[in-house]
Amino acid sequence: xxxxxxxRVLLTAAVAAPGVVVALTTGASGLSAWLLDRPLVLAPVxxxxxxxxxxxxxxxxxxxxxxxxxxxxxxxxxPLRLREPATLTPLEAAVISERAYMIRxxxxxxxxxxxxxxxxxxxxxxxxxxRGTIAYLAQFDASALKCDxxxxxx
Amino acid sequence: MFFDWTPRAAAWIITALFAIAVSAxxxxxxxxxxxxxxxxxGVDRAPxxxxxFAQGLHASKTMLRPMxxxxxxxxxxxxxxxxxxxxxxxxxxxxxxxxxxxxxxTQIARPRDWSGAAALCFAMLVLTGLxxxxxxxxxxxxxxxxxxxxxxxxxxxxxxxxxxxLVADVVACxxxxxxxxTLESGLVVFGVxxxxxxxxLRGISRGALIAMAIVAAxxxxxxVPLLHMTGNVVGERQTGYxxxxxxxxxxxxxxxxxxxxxxxxxxxxxxxxxPLSQPVAGQWTAFAAWDPQAPPLFFLNDMGTSLVTTxxxxxxxxxxxxxxxxxxxxxxxxxxxxxxxxxSAVLSYAYAKSEIMSAAGVFYALVVYLAVRELVxxxxxxxxxxxxxxVVLAIAFVSTAWAWRAMGLQYRLQRGAFEARSEWVLRxxxxxxPPVQPADARLTPRLLDEAMHRGRTNxxxxxxxxxxxxxxx
Numbered sequence: 001x002x003x004x005x006x007x008r009v010l011l012t013a014a015v016a017a018p019g020v021v022v023a024l025t026t027g028a029s030g031l032s033a034w035l036l037d038r039p040l041v042l043a044p045v046x047x048x049x050x051x052x053x054x055x056x057x058x059x060x061x062x063x064x065x066x067x068x069x070x071x072x073x074x075x076x077x078x079p080l081r082l083r084e085p086a087t088l089t090p091l092e093a094a095v096i097s098e099r100a101y102m103i104r105x106x107x108x109x110x111x112x113x114x115x116x117x118x119x120x121x122x123x124x125x126x127x128x129x130x131r132g133t134i135a136y137l138a139q140f141d142a143s144a145l146k147c148d149x150x151x152x153x154x
Numbered sequence: 155m156f157f158d159w160t161p162r163a164a165a166w167i168i169t170a171l172f173a174i175a176v177s178a179x180x181x182x183x184x185x186x187x188x189x190x191x192x193x194x195x196g197v198d199r200a201p202x203x204x205x206x207f208a209q210g211l212h213a214s215k216t217m218l219r220p221m222x223x224x225x226x227x228x229x230x231x232x233x234x235x236x237x238x239x240x241x242x243x244x245x246x247x248x249x250x251x252x253x254x255x256x257x258x259x260t261q262i263a264r265p266r267d268w269s270g271a272a273a274l275c276f277a278m279l280v281l282t283g284l285x286x287x288x289x290x291x292x293x294x295x296x297x298x299x300x301x302x303x304x305x306x307x308x309x310x311x312x313x314x315x316x317x318x319x320l321v322a323d324v325v326a327c328x329x330x331x332x333x334x335x336t337l338e339s340g341l342v343v344f345g346v347x348x349x350x351x352x353x354x355l356r357g358i359s360r361g362a363l364i365a366m367a368i369v370a371a372x373x374x375x376x377x378v379p380l381l382h383m384t385g386n387v388v389g390e391r392q393t394g395y396x397x398x399x400x401x402x403x404x405x406x407x408x409x410x411x412x413x414x415x416x417x418x419x420x421x422x423x424x425x426x427x428x429p430l431s432q433p434v435a436g437q438w439t440a441f442a443a444w445d446p447q448a449p450p451l452f453f454l455n456d457m458g459t460s461l462v463t464t465x466x467x468x469x470x471x472x473x474x475x476x477x478x479x480x481x482x483x484x485x486x487x488x489x490x491x492x493x494x495x496x497x498s499a500v501l502s503y504a505y506a507k508s509e510i511m512s513a514a515g516v517f518y519a520l521v522v523y524l525a526v527r528e529l530v531x532x533x534x535x536x537x538x539x540x541x542x543x544x545v546v547l548a549i550a551f552v553s554t555a556w557a558w559r560a561m562g563l564q565y566r567l568q569r570g571a572f573e574a575r576s577e578w579v580l581r582x583x584x585x586x587x588p589p590v591q592p593a594d595a596r597l598t599p600r601l602l603d604e605a606m607h608r609g610r611t612n613x614x615x616x617x618x619x620x621x622x623x624x625x626x627x
Binding site for chain 2 (some may be wrong): 001002004005007008010011012013014015016017018019020022023025026027029030033034037039041042043044045046051052055056057059061062063073077078079080081101104105108110114
């Protein structure tokens with residue numbers, strides 16, 4: 001049983017402590033954001049173009065594509081779609097994002113969409129059963145699809 | 155001692171940390187395309203502040219908001235004078251305003267002892283964790299006027315608490331004029347002043363209240379006989395009804411002949427959204443069919459914390475004040491909260507919107523502060539020894555649940571930055587028609603460039619259940 005003095009201290013702490021934790025955590029994060037433009041919590045950023053494309057980050061795709069290779073596969077975290085990070089080209093990551101606008105953007109910024117790449121992308125879209133990206137890619141090639149010998153990169 | 159660690163100092167440190175956190179996240183959000191670019195380009199073409207004000211008088215048949223144009227024009231002038239740094243000026247203004255609101259909140263709360271400082275920590279979680287607070291921070295049009303209205307209301311209350319005098323009266327009247335010409339919601343500043351007076355505060359004199367009443371009458375004359383403005387009618391904007399969000403055509407079809415039913419429902423729901431955290435914009439989202447992507451834990455946390463906190467508020471309001479036995483609900487802050495809730499709810503009769511209730515949410519948090527402070531004092535003296543452990547654990551649980559909601563604001567602000575930045579690609583050619591025709595887009599290229607190079611963040615890189623626990627997919 002708590003004595004009166006300890007109860008007073010613990011009760012006050014129970015009311016205040018969560019607020020203090022939030023204040024310290026978000027306050028430190030805010031200071032970092034003000035000083036370094038880099039919040040410490042809840043603000044992750046893509047490490048590469050594939051990660052940006054896989055996570056619907058159209059703005060980062062635009063910014064990064066000015067200086068990055070749009071054909072190079074890179075290790076990408078896409079937590080909404082993949083349990084583990086995978087090595088993907090930006091176009092593959094765009095298909096995995098299940099957003100047709102992202103495929104279009106990566107293409108517009110210089111992503112190569114040859115016959116082999118297109119087949120791989122179509123197979124990824126089929127594997128994910130995403131109707132939006134399947135329909136978008138069918139604009140380029142609507143022929144029957146064989147995916148037996150295509151390696152799905154995740 | 156190097157630092158005098160008093161409750162008052164601790165309260166201000168906590169306040170500063172919350173202010174830094176919220177303002178920093180707001181500052182990182184780029185100016186949006188929607189609701190901003192068109193306004194900025196339009197106001198920038200006005201040759202002067204006076205012309206911008208005049209344009210604002212005739213901008214709409216239902217909305218009298220000329221101070222929006224004035225504020226935008228003044229900030230644009232500052233931006234031009236500082237090398238066209240639009241985001242720095244507009245987002246800097248928004249961030250400073252949010253910090254000012256948080257500081258004013260503590261200034262009015264004035265915790266003097268450790269119970270008060272602890273209650274302030276809790277109240278800060280309620281203030282920033284309420285869903286209506288997000289509406290004051292996440293978006294801007296390109297200035298967030300709902301945030302300004304909340305500041306005007308708090309400032310009016312602070313003046314009412316002051317010693318008063320001619321300057322206080324003039325400033326209070328000016329606040330009312332500016333607020334009422336900024337948004338229709340600004341009329342509640344008069345409600346705050348009146349409630350404070352009725353509760354016994356004399357910082358705003360009776361003469362000033364009469365002057366405000368005359369200004370309110372002038373406002374009506376300006377709106378109706380002079381500018382021939384009308385109120386909102388059914389179907390002008392979408393709003394929630396039951397568990398649905400109805401489109402404008404659905405609203406007209408369903409309520410065209412009995413608008414009173416929709417108005418009554420919307421007023422009631424707007425009133426309830428603060429104490430219950432439901433419905434949101436008139437829609438009882440928590441009672442819609444469960445979406446497997448949005449587990450009920452989010453709604454349980456939101457509604458559960460609000461129900462418990464509102465129960466404490468009701469308990470507090472029904473208590474008697476020690477000196478004269480008067481019920482607490484007749485005290486200044488509670489009466490102002492009631493005035494704000496009623497006034498804001500009535501003003502949102504035609505469509506429910508969380509932002510309209512946001513200033514009332516600030517006063518709700520203020521009353522939560524008072525209620526929790528009193529609850530702590532009562533529990534310390536009256537809790538049975540056998541129940542003390544349970545009481546501590548229960549309060550820690552509720553406080554932690556509110557902390558989760560307050561962290562949700564940070565998540566939403568980062569997400570707001572991500573979405574605002576993405577808009578600059580997806581709501582521009584080749585994905586969408588431009589918000590302003592290229593020939594008229596004097597500011598747009600610079601705004602686009604600024605948006606691309608600020609506020610980098612991607613909430614989709616977080617562990618997905620985070621978002622769902624904060625009610626987003």
